[in-house]
Amino acid sequence: MFTKILIANRGEIACRVIKTARRLGIKTVAVYSEADAGARHVRLADEAVLIGPAPARESYLVIERIIAAARQTGAQAIHPGYGFLSENEDFCAACEAAGIVFIGPPVAAIHAMGSKSEAKKLMEAARVPLTPGYHGDNQAPDFLRTQADAIGYPVLIKAAAGGGGKGMRLVEQGADFLDALASCQREARASFGSDHVLVEKYITRPRHIEIQVFGDTHGNYVYLFERDCSVQRRHQKVLEEAPAPGMSPERRAAMGQAAVEAARAVGYVGAGTVEFIAQQDGSFYFMEMNTRLQVEHPVTEMITGLDLVEWQLRVAAGEPLPLNQEQLSIHGHALEARIYAEDPAKGFLPATGRLVHLAPPEESAHVRVDTGVEEGDAISPHYDPMIAKLIVWDVNRDRALARMLQALADYRVVGVANNIEFLSRLTACPAFAGADLDTGLIEREKDYLFPAEAEAPREAWLAVALAELLRTQTRADRDAAGHAEPASPWHLQDGWRLNAAPRRRLIFRLGEVQKTVDVEPLGAGAYALVLDGRSSRVSGSLNPRGLLRAELDGLRTSVTVVQAGEKRHVFAHGRAWAFACVDPLHFQSEGSGTEGGLLAPMPGKVIALVATPGARVEKGAPLLILEAMKMEHTITAPSTGTVQAFRFAVGEQVGDGAELVEFVPEAVPA
Template identity: 70%
Template sequence: MFKKILIANRGEIACRVIKTARSMGIVTVAVYSEADANARHVRLADEAVLIGPPAASESYLVADRILQVAKDTGAEAIHPGYGFLSENDEFAEACERAGIVFIGPPASAIRAMGLKSASKALMEKAKVPLTPGYHGDNQDPAFLATQAQAIGYPVLIKASAGGGGKGMRRVDTAADFEAALTSCKREARNAFGDDDVLVEKYIVKPRHIEFQVFGDTHGNCVYLFERDCSVQRRHQKVLEEAPAPGMTPERRAAMGKAAVDAAKAVGYVGAGTVEFIAMQDGGFYFMEMNTRLQVEHPVTEMITGLDLVEWQLRVATGEPLPLTQEQLEIDGHAIEARIYAEDPDRGFLPSTGRLVHLAPPAESDHVRVDTGVEQGDEITPHYDPMIAKLIVWGADRRQALARMRQALAQYRVVGVSNNVDFLTRLVTVPSFANADLDTGLIEREQALLFPPAGEVRADVWLLAALAQLLREQRLAQKKAARSADPHSPWRALDGWRLNGHAERRLVFRLGESVREVGVEVLPDGYRLQISPKSVFARGTLGADSELHAQLGERRLRAAVVTSGERRHMFFEGRSWPLSLVDTLHAGGEGEEVEGGLRAPMPGKVVALAVQPGATVEKGAPLLVLEAMKMEHTIHAPRKGVVKAFRFAPGDQVSDGAELLDFEGSE
């Protein structure tokens, strides 16, 4: 077995590999960019070496630099994780030339499966079922249009070198084909440097089912069952589960055999995933093979009880597979949800910032959290905004779903926008709960997944007020304990008055909603008034912002995280970012709020539309921001003067950054 390995990756997958390596007594070397100097994977590794600036093209993708670090530190092997260099055949070959083991498949297998068109030609020879379509080299637009007509609409145009939904278009009619092809090729060229495409029959209501395969250097190859990854947004997975709901033993055997045949056709070694388009009637077609460990591998580990990273390490040293196909069994059901720093209500735009509060559910035999960040860490604009993967196990799908709902209700993130509330809605929609799955589920369930903002329950405002009062009380007690006279009546917050009780009001804001909570201080608690409700309240603040409350006769549990003026309420599986309004602020009710001058997402300033000092009318373009390969123009919120720009063209900006100083005029 290896004594020392280098992990050529970052984030949660680097932490995941370190965990297994440590359990096997293997020393780990991490590499990191300047942006990741304080990252969790750097803190966990036995050694860590800086490899370059934040941009991945200047750090995590610089193969020569990573190989040099491996040589300098005496690492015998490199684990590439997923993404970055994990499917780079040239890097795999460079490792071999340097005498360093690449913990992955041979370069020839990566190359064979790297281009969709070439891999499908290879699969056709291996008699693996293929989606009807054209996978050849002729890229003449007129020829491709003829092929689409022969296949029959709707068709799907896909970048041959693509992935992640880029360079992919559904076309429903011949009249739309030319424009879609042009757009698809342009996007593919920009994303992959290769604009070759293939054209396939578009399968209506398809499921995305993939099989985990594993091969060794002794000619053995097995499948470790399947994962259903049908729930996607923009062709990117959101939820994954294993085994696939409704999978019959006969269909599993047929798809498993096809997956193993695909792996054997390229002499596969190590962990890989063969992905299929599965039809509702039981038919299936080969889609592609990912020649690496997958993001969703934990659900396979949960139902098999195996450590796939350990298998990777053992196979890479030349050991045979630990188990045969006949020895592999499925136990229970597992579901994975990807927790992202993104805003589902704004088209899933990524969010950046410091994780002011991060409290995942407690891990156990049936709840697992794979993460690359901890409370206080930064989500930067340089890399994938994943916070964690939440994985649950149950004896069956019903129990796994219940545990996922419970775990999501316990997940608390403050500091960045996140998708926890969205995932909570997603796992409860009837179609997902009843396993009515296909890749269009999120689009189909828009009404349930993105409901209009409703009235906030009175309990939310009352709990926020109680938490604020308890927090003030605790701070006063701490100050009193530090004072020369801790028993001074002037330091008490007991509400004593000569002829009555103290009264005050707390005002909270959520978006456009503003609610006032009247407070009367009583000897053993508070009387809280929110029109038309009045209730006796008392409680305690526990560890990790926990609130144990009594409202009238009811006992409730919630959590309230304070960050500046924000009071982030977590209650009954939902969250509300309330703001505590300073009622002594001199601005008054009629104050006009400046707006529209913050970055709506992380991105790069590409142009300034006016000069500093310019007087502009309401709606005038001020600045152009490029984010996610799209341009966004920032407009003047009203007539006024542009005093100064805070960034220059080419500068990167974070989500919510103030872009310019603007002074409104009458």
Template identity: 80%
Template sequence: MFSKILIANRGEIACRVIKTARRLGIKTVAVYSEADANARHVRLADEAVLIGPAAARESYLVIDKIIAAAKATGAQAIHPGYGFLSENEDFCHACEAAGISFVGPPVAAIRAMGSKSAAKKLMEEAGVPLTPGYHGDRQEPEFLREEADSIGYPVLIKAAAGGGGKGMRLVERSEDFIDALASCQREARSSFGDDHVLVEKYVTRPRHIEIQVFGDTHGNCVYLFERDCSVQRRHQKVLEEAPAPGMTPERRAAMGRAAVDAAKAVGYVGAGTVEFIANQDGSFYFMEMNTRLQVEHPVTEMITGLDLVEWQLRVAAGEPLPLAQEQLQIHGHALEARIYAEDPAKGFLPSTGRLLHLSPPAEGIHVRVDTGVEEGDEISPHYDPMIAKLIVWDQNRERAQVRLLQALAEYRVVGVANNIDFLARLVACPAFAGADLDTGLIEREKAYLFPEQAEVPREVWLIAALAELQKERRYARADAAASSEPNSPWFIRDGWRLNAAARRELILRCGETEKRVQVTYLARSYRFLLDGQEIELAGEIDSRGQMRVELGGRRMDATVISAGEKRHVFVDGRTWQLAQVDPLFHAGEGGGAEGGLLAPMPGKVIALLAEAGQRVAKGTPLLILEAMKMEHTINAPAAGTLKAFRFAVGDQVNDGSELVEFEPEKA
């Protein structure tokens, strides 16, 4: 076994590999960019090496820098994680040339599966069932459209070197094909440096089922059952589970055999995933093979009781697989939810900023949290905005769902927009709860998953107001303890007044709704007046914002976190964002750029789609912004004239920057 390894990655997966390496007594070397100097994976590793600026193409994607770091630190092997260089045959070859073990498959296997089109040809020869489509080398736009027309719509354009949902477009009409192809190729060039695409028939209501395979250098190959990854948005997985609901033993065996056949066809070694598109009738087609560890590998670990990273390291060190196929068994059911810094209400736009408060649920036999960040860390615009993976396990799917809902209700994130409330609605959605799964679930369940903004419950306003009063008392006690006169009455916040009851008013706002809460101080509690109704409240708040509230005879737990004027109220499994209004503050006139269109996030301008001075209709695409590996199109908000662009292609922009000077038509 190795005594020291280098991890050529960052974030959650780097921390995940470090955890197993430490358990096995293996020293670890982290690499980091300037943006990651204080990142969690750097703090956890035994050693760390700076490899360049924030941009991945100048740091994490520079092969020579990774190899040099491994040599300088005496690392015997390199674990690539997932993403970045994990499926790069040049990197694997460079490791071999440097005499460093690559924790992954051989160069030939990466090369064979690195191109989706080449892989499909190989799988066809191996007898693995394929989705109808064009997988050839011709890339002329009109030719590809003709192929799509002959396949029949809808079709899926996919980057041949792609993965993770990048470089993928669904096209439903022939007239939309050319524009979708151009967008797909731009994203593929940006993400993979290769704009080669293939075109496939889009299966209606498909399920995305993948098989975990493992091979060693002794000729052994097994499958560790399946994962259902059907719940997706923008072709990126949101929820994953194992085993797949409704999977019969016969179908599992058939898919497992096909996956092993695919792995053996390329002489596969290490951890890999064979992905299939499955019809509702049980038929399935090979989609691609990922020659690396998958983001969702924890659900497989939870149902098998195995550590797949340990298997990777043992196989890379030349050991045989620890178990044979007949020794592998499924125990219970596992679910994984990806916690992202993004705003589901705004089309899942990524969010950046500092994690002012981060409190995950407690880990144990039923709950696991894999993360690359801690409270105080920053979600940067340079990399994927994942905060954590939340994994739960229980004896069956129904109990695992309850576990996941409970864990999501306990998760507290403040400082960036996040998808926790959305995930809770998704897990509770009748379609998901009933295992009515397909890759279009989120789209077809929009009404349930994206409800109109609900009215803020009365208790939320009251709890927020109570938290303000209790925080004042906590701060006063802290000031008193630090004072030379700790018993001074000026530190007491009990509302005492001579010959009168103390009263005050707190003003809170949520969106356009503003509430005035009138407070009367009592001996051990408060009387609140809200919307003409009185109620008595009592409670304490600790340093982490946790509260036990007595509200009109009802006892409940809540958490209130302050961030500037914002008050994040966590109660009954939901999050509400309120603001405390200072009655002495008056906002100035006009807060934005009149007639301008603002950047919804930090990013880079990659295309200008209109001309200055051009009159455009409402919804006309004006500009494409790339942020966190995704393209975001800025459209005209109304009919009008595009007066000028404020940035050129290639320019970096900040959140809120004015991108376009736009003059709407007068009514």
């Protein structure tokens, strides 16, 4: 076994590998960019080496610097994690040339499976079922459109070297094919360095089921059952589970054997995942093989009781697989939810910012949190915006769903927009709870998953007011304790008035709703709060982490209220509200917006100007394309109008909220 390994990755997967290595007594070396100098994976590793500036292409994707870091620290092997260089055959070859073990498959296997089109040919020879499509080398746009016409719409254009949902476009009709192809190829070039694509028949209501496989250097192969990854947004997985609901033993064996044959066909070694598109009738087709550990591997670990990273290390060290197929079995059910810094209400746009408050649920035999960040860390625009993976396990699916809902309700994040409430709705959605699964579930259930914003309950308004009073009193008590006259009545925060009843007034705003709370101290730590003309008796205690144990009109409840600047974030019963504490002496001038301008929804780079300055465009017409967090985002016209000018050129970086386009709306006739 190795005594020291280098992890050529960052974030939660780097932390995950470090955890297993530490348990096995293996020292770890982290690599980091300038943006990650204080990152959690750097803090956890035994050693760390700076490999370049923030952009991944200048740090995590520079093979020579990672090899040099391994040589410098004496690492015997490199674990690539997932993403970055994990499926890069040049990196694997460079490790081999340097005499460093690559903890993954051999170069030949990566090469064979690195091209979706070449992989399809191999799978056809191995008699693995394939989706109808064109997987050849002719990349002429008109030829590809002819192939799509012959296959029949809808079709899916996919980057041959792609993965992670990038470089993929669904085309519903022939008239849209060429524009979708150009966009797909552009994204493929930026993400994978190749614009080679394939075209496949789009399966209606498909399920995305993947099989975890393992091979060793002694010719042994096993499959560690399946994961259902059907629930996706932008072709990227959001909520995964194992085993797949409704999977019969016969179908599981057939898919498992097909996956093993796929691995055997390329002489695979280590952990890999064979992904299938499954129809509702149970038939399935090979989609691709990921020659690495998958993001969702924890659900497999939870139902098998195995550590897949340990298996990777043992196989890479030349050991045979720890178990054979007959020794593997499934126990219970596991779910994984990906906690992202993103705004589901805005098309899942990635978010950036500092994690002002981060409180995950308590870990146990039923709940696991894999993360690469801690409170105070920043979500950078340079990398994937994942905050954590929340994994739960229980004896069956219904109980696992209940575990997930509770764990999500206990998750507290302040500082960045996030998808926790969306994940709670998704888990509770009748279609998901009833295992009516396909890759279009989120779109199909959008009315349930994206409800109109409901008014915050009275309890939330009372809680934010009580927390404000308790926080103010705590601050006053602390100041008094350090004062020469701690008993002075001037330290009191009781709203005392001369010749009048003591009273204070608090003002809070939630979205467009602003409310006033009148406060009257009742003594013994209790207050009368008048909200919407109705008085409530409240009392409670607030700890430094924002946990409010309150009694509201005789009802005892626990709520979390976190202060961040002017915001007061209230968490209760699986919901969260961001109240603004309004200073009545502060008046905000009106008309300060950027009227006539279109703003960047996040930091990114302009990669295409679609409209022409001076041109009249219709509402919804594409104006420019912004690339951010490895995804393309099209900025469209908010109404019919004229594009006066673009503020940035192609290739320029823009900040969050930057004005991108000078746009003049067309006057509406009276």
